Amino acid sequence: MARDGFAGFLGHLKADRKSGASELARACLKAAAARARDAAAPDAQALRDLLSQSAEVMRGARPSMAPIDNLLGRWQQRLAELPAAELSAFRLAAARAAEALEWESRQAVQAAAQAACRFIGDDRTVITHSLSSSVSACLGMLRTRGLRVIFSESRPLDEGWRLAQQLSVWSVPATLITDAQLGLFAAKADLALVGADSLLADGSAVNKAGTYLLALAARDQGIPFYVCCESFKWRNEAAPELEAMDPSELGAPGWPGIEVRNIYFDVTPARLIDGWFSEQGLCRAWPCG
Amino acid sequence: MARDGFAGFLGHLKADRKSGASELARACLKAAAARARDAAAPDAQALRDLLSQSAEVMRGARPSMAPIDNLLGRWQQRLAELPAAELSAFRLAAARAAEALEWESRQAVQAAAQAACRFIGDDRTVITHSLSSSVSACLGMLRTRGLRVIFSESRPLDEGWRLAQQLSVWSVPATLITDAQLGLFAAKADLALVGADSLLADGSAVNKAGTYLLALAARDQGIPFYVCCESFKWRNEAAPELEAMDPSELGAPGWPGIEVRNIYFDVTPARLIDGWFSEQGLCRAWPCG
Numbered sequence: 001m002a003r004d005g006f007a008g009f010l011g012h013l014k015a016d017r018k019s020g021a022s023e024l025a026r027a028c029l030k031a032a033a034a035r036a037r038d039a040a041a042p043d044a045q046a047l048r049d050l051l052s053q054s055a056e057v058m059r060g061a062r063p064s065m066a067p068i069d070n071l072l073g074r075w076q077q078r079l080a081e082l083p084a085a086e087l088s089a090f091r092l093a094a095a096r097a098a099e100a101l102e103w104e105s106r107q108a109v110q111a112a113a114q115a116a117c118r119f120i121g122d123d124r125t126v127i128t129h130s131l132s133s134s135v136s137a138c139l140g141m142l143r144t145r146g147l148r149v150i151f152s153e154s155r156p157l158d159e160g161w162r163l164a165q166q167l168s169v170w171s172v173p174a175t176l177i178t179d180a181q182l183g184l185f186a187a188k189a190d191l192a193l194v195g196a197d198s199l200l201a202d203g204s205a206v207n208k209a210g211t212y213l214l215a216l217a218a219r220d221q222g223i224p225f226y227v228c229c230e231s232f233k234w235r236n237e238a239a240p241e242l243e244a245m246d247p248s249e250l251g252a253p254g255w256p257g258i259e260v261r262n263i264y265f266d267v268t269p270a271r272l273i274d275g276w277f278s279e280q281g282l283c284r285a286w287p288c289g
Numbered sequence: 290m291a292r293d294g295f296a297g298f299l300g301h302l303k304a305d306r307k308s309g310a311s312e313l314a315r316a317c318l319k320a321a322a323a324r325a326r327d328a329a330a331p332d333a334q335a336l337r338d339l340l341s342q343s344a345e346v347m348r349g350a351r352p353s354m355a356p357i358d359n360l361l362g363r364w365q366q367r368l369a370e371l372p373a374a375e376l377s378a379f380r381l382a383a384a385r386a387a388e389a390l391e392w393e394s395r396q397a398v399q400a401a402a403q404a405a406c407r408f409i410g411d412d413r414t415v416i417t418h419s420l421s422s423s424v425s426a427c428l429g430m431l432r433t434r435g436l437r438v439i440f441s442e443s444r445p446l447d448e449g450w451r452l453a454q455q456l457s458v459w460s461v462p463a464t465l466i467t468d469a470q471l472g473l474f475a476a477k478a479d480l481a482l483v484g485a486d487s488l489l490a491d492g493s494a495v496n497k498a499g500t501y502l503l504a505l506a507a508r509d510q511g512i513p514f515y516v517c518c519e520s521f522k523w524r525n526e527a528a529p530e531l532e533a534m535d536p537s538e539l540g541a542p543g544w545p546g547i548e549v550r551n552i553y554f555d556v557t558p559a560r561l562i563d564g565w566f567s568e569q570g571l572c573r574a575w576p577c578g
Contacts, residue, residue, distance in 0.1 A: 129469075152469075153444070153539065153541070154469070155442070155444065155467045155468065155469055156467055158541075161541060161542070164541070164544045164547045165544060167544075167546070167547060168544035168545050168546050168547050171546055172546070173546060173548075174546070174547050174548070175547070175548045175549075175550055176539070176541060176547055176548070176549045176550070177549075177550050177551075177552075178444045178445055178468070178498065178499075178539060178551070179444065179467070179468045179469040179499075180441075180443070180444055180468040180497070180498040180499030180502065180555075181498045181499075181550065181551075181552055181555070182502060183498070183499070183501040183502045183505070183555050184498055184501070184531075184552055184555045185550075208469070209467065209469040209470045209472070209473055210467075210468075210469030210470075210472070212472040212473070212506070213469065213471060213472045213502040213505070213506060216472070216502070216505035216506060216509055217501070217502060217505060220505055242473075250442065250465070250467060252442070252447075252450060252453070252465060253450070255453045255454060255456075255457035256457050257456070257457050257460055257461070257462060257463070258453045258456060258457050258463050258464075258465055259462075259463070259464045259465070260464070260465045260466075261464055261465070261466050261470065261474075262466075262467070262470075263466075263470055263473055266469075266470070266472050266473045
């Protein structure tokens with residue numbers, strides 16, 4: 001990837017409103033591997049520094065998304081541990097380290113989905129909000145097992161529509177509702193299952209705005225609320241950075257003096273979460289493991 | 290109003306998704322008055338029966354909306370009490386009875402708004418959901434008193450946009466959010482104030498879907514949640530009838546096997562309500578008065 005290619009990637013990374021955090025983290029690792037192979041550098045040490053800086057920049061681009069921070073941090077660590085070597089050998093080792101992490105990320109998502117799928121079992125109705133790669137993988141695993149799904153539009157970008165398409169292809173009986181109907185429909189489900197962009201140090205889940213409302217409704221209606229994500233989404237921080245996006249995404253006409261806010265994420269406190277699925281299985285009390 | 294005119298009105302009444310319950314109830318009373326003046330009838334007793342039947346039909350047209358039921362029920366009562374008279378005198382008396390109720394409804398909405406306005410006072414931030422004539426009247430009364438408003442789109446018909454327009458004209462600093470952000474923004478307000486389409490026998494509020502979620506968030510975030518509506522919205526029933534509307538209003542493309550639901554109303558249980566404003570003032574425990 002040429003220097004322009006990387007700058008271009010950074011632009012996409014910042015602007016991407018459709019991909020989930022894990023997906024974007026793996027895109028970063030792909031970009032990192034390409035940069036390891038192509039970036040101009042006089043020697044291995046200079047390349048190591050350059051790659052680490054690139055990783056730093058990517059980590060700062062989407063602060064709400066823990067996997068970007070965690071996986072690229074992990075890569076920086078591995079870069080630092082790589083033995084001094086001839087430039088071309090170092091390129092290869094650095095690229096392979098990024099690709100290995102990409103694979104580990106995929107594996108972890110699948111394993112977290114499997115843990116949730118094993119727990120949920122046959123003939124259940126799941127309510128969810130927004131689109132999560134691990135939740136969607138889990139629903140796919142349950143598609144022949146009497147699964148029913150209730151899911152929300154997830155304004156303003158309607159990630160629910162993408163889930164609708166998948167569920168339709170899988171022939172899973174499913175019901176699409178507005179985000180505002182989450183409270184009405186919570187009691188019709190056996191459990192709520194959502195993904196997360198990050199889990200905070202205390203187990204609170206940063207996820208698409210509206211998740212907190214679903215968790216409140218689930219607790220009030222007496223159904224359990226679970227979060228499913230790989231451990232690359234765990235963070236040490238206590239306070240989240242909640243990204244505010246372009247207000248124009250709401251499609252509202254402008255009115256003088258009326259501010260439009262478009263904060264993508266909210267925080268579901270750990271006290272509203274009945275369990276956390278990850279590649280390590282289900283844990284019912286935070287911290288896991 | 291000719292027979293066709295009344296049939297036409299009934300069609301509008303059933304299809305109207307924009308007007309609030311009080312507004313529609315007053316439209317019914319207008320139609321009732323017109324019918325009293327114009328409907329073909331051989332004598333006063335036949336007209337009394339016909340008008341009472343018309344009222345019955347209007348009461349059945351929008352079962353979620355208590356004021357239609359209450360105000361037309363009240364009119365039926367007054368019709369029954371009208372003394373036997375010559376046809377043209379009876380027409381006039383029946384029409385005036387409907388017009389008097391229309392005026393009583395307007396007065397009650399204003400008085401409920403005043404009660405809320407007196408209580409809220411200066412320099413407060415109010416969060417609300419959907420559009421209510423009494424809440425909007427109350428916000429108008431507070432417009433020069435340091436009021437700030439946070440309000441939601443209220444999908445699928447975006448009643449929030451109409452509120453935006455009013456607030457903008459009144460120069461009230463205000464923030465429009467998606468319904469999904471109600472949980473994020475509840476803590477930024479001093480109180481939540483919503484209207485209701487009906488109050489059930491136990492004080493639970495039937496209002497636009499999403500109201501229950503705001504009430505849950507308000508309770509969880511420690512801000513009080515109030516309902517403001519005139520007593521014509523009180524019902525004796527325990528169970529609400531929640532109208533389901535055309536799923537196409539969500540604007541979602543169709544997917545085979547995916548059902549789309551569009552239930553307009555949810556029920557906020559009385560235990561989540563800190564007070565009820567009506568033309569009788571504020572009551573902090575149900576039943577009022």
